[in-house]
Amino acid sequence: MPQPLKVIFAGTPDFAASSLSAVLNSHHQVVAVYTQPDRKAGRGKKVTMSPVKELAQEHHIPVEQPLNFKSEESLNQLASYQADVMVVVAYGLLLPQKVLDTPKLGCINVHGSLLPRWRGAAPIQRAIQAGDKETGITIMQMEAGLDTGPMLMTASTPISEQDTGASLHDRLAEMGAKLLVKALDDIADNKLQATVQDDQLATYAHKLNKEEAQIDWQKSAQELDRTIRAFNSWPVAYSQLDTNTVRVWQANIVDHSSNAAPGTILKADGNGILVSCGEGCLLLTQLQLPGSRAMSVKDLLNAPKNQQLFAPGHQFATL
Template sequence: MKIIFAGTPDFAASSLQALITHCHNTEHQVVAVYTQPDRKAGRGKKTSMSPVKALALAHDIAVEQPVNFKDQNDRENLAQYHADLMVVVAYGLLLPQAVLDTPKLGCINVHGSLLPRWRGAAPIQRAIEVGDTQSGITIMQMDAGLDTGPMLLKAVIPIADSETGSSLHDKLAAQGANLLVKAIDKLANEQISAEIQDDQLATYAHKLSKQEAQIDWQDSATHIERKIRAFNSWPICTAQIEGQIIRVWQAEVVDSITDEAAGTILRADKEGILVACNEALLRLTHLQMAGSKMMAVKDLLNAPARQALFAEGKQFELISS
């Protein structure tokens, strides 16, 4: 088969690498790679290419970067590749029906959840945030809806109690790459059938925002701890005390109660900073001060100024939007 790949971030690059390797051992061919336009990023605002583009160029694969497919020329250019299949992984664009219909076998998607649960932009983080015990990969035949197409293959992966958004991302990226290769072979040999999604079971994984990463200390300690793990390593949960913004990388729930107001520091020692929340307490174990690196609280408290900042009785504030 002639295959077009469309994707942008590291998650997609894992699938592209697996596809390139597989094509070297078969008669399949990646004829082009589509990815988001180069963008300015970082403190220096330097223009950088996506991980998918870098990988494609390293393998001498043609790269296309349309802003969208509203321009007729972009759709005609896609058709000129005469692709049998288009593989879409975290591309970042909703594809119009005209694009979905261009390859002979249509477009398939590698999605980081067990559809129909967690359709949308942030399925990995939302699964951790709400306390799901498992996630996985769904290979889906794409239609005009958002992650609504018929399912071709699924693979399940458990979510560990210590799972972070970053660790689950890496596990699912590897799993998605492996499942994609299986799907390609099954499609080529007409050995795959589609299962329609049950819309009544669907949930939506809204895009992450920095604003929602601000810790609400009146929330339950359990939910705050899950959110801290889910948003590690982006956008990272934050807290504020005496005007200073603190990034919270790790924490643990302490099954105890207190009459102190939410956000009050009950104790700060080498084990962590114990904070009052709703229903239980939360022990912050790894923090990052502004202009500094992430470190364990036991090391953070070596500085007298930090001991004073996180002293018993001090209170974390609500962060204004």
């Protein structure tokens, strides 16, 4: 068995917590955890700890939450842990060179794509949205650029036509956790060889925002299907129908032709709500109305007012 490494773990959301859990269950030693400061979240704006902080506290591990690493105090604190390596997973901060140089063996990153494709903040969702057939995990030696460092280890997985941002996130989180422990073992044994990324093949995964989740019905059914799946479970695709913001959680491409204007409801029954697109049609199967939970169209149409709202001939707003 390789020698245990002293690890500083830096991460914030659930995706990162999966990797932290795997390291905690390995023979490597987590000496400190870095995560984003507690922030207000939810309707009540309650101050909430990150999933990584919660897990660290359960295991009685020191937690550091600097806003950045600009002060000598924060850099000295980092150095005081005398870590062999720093593992960074969806931390939410760009690390300066001084931080990258602090651990004896530098910093490694668990990234949710097959680099150099989809560098950046939202690689999982962008891969689905673009229609990629596969994606994966890259363990990377970090450098000052954004996801530009040499690759240490990769693992791939196909993207199915049923995958959503949520399902692919969970699968990659599990894959990344397993691959990370293997990478740490190989680093301890000095077995890993780095592969330089080809910058000419790089694509950038821009951060998601709520505005881009508004459905443009003039696009093809295929494009919209990918976007709806990519944005499930955040920010969730939506469209205006009369005065209602309708969030679309699930939809299917159907073999149906129509000359109706994009966004027009063609049919509404227990199977779903059939809507014309710029090319082809979509069958909406799970929706969420304001002030309500997401539910199947079958359940939604049990209410007479919803039958009126989604009556054939009504049209979703177009951009």
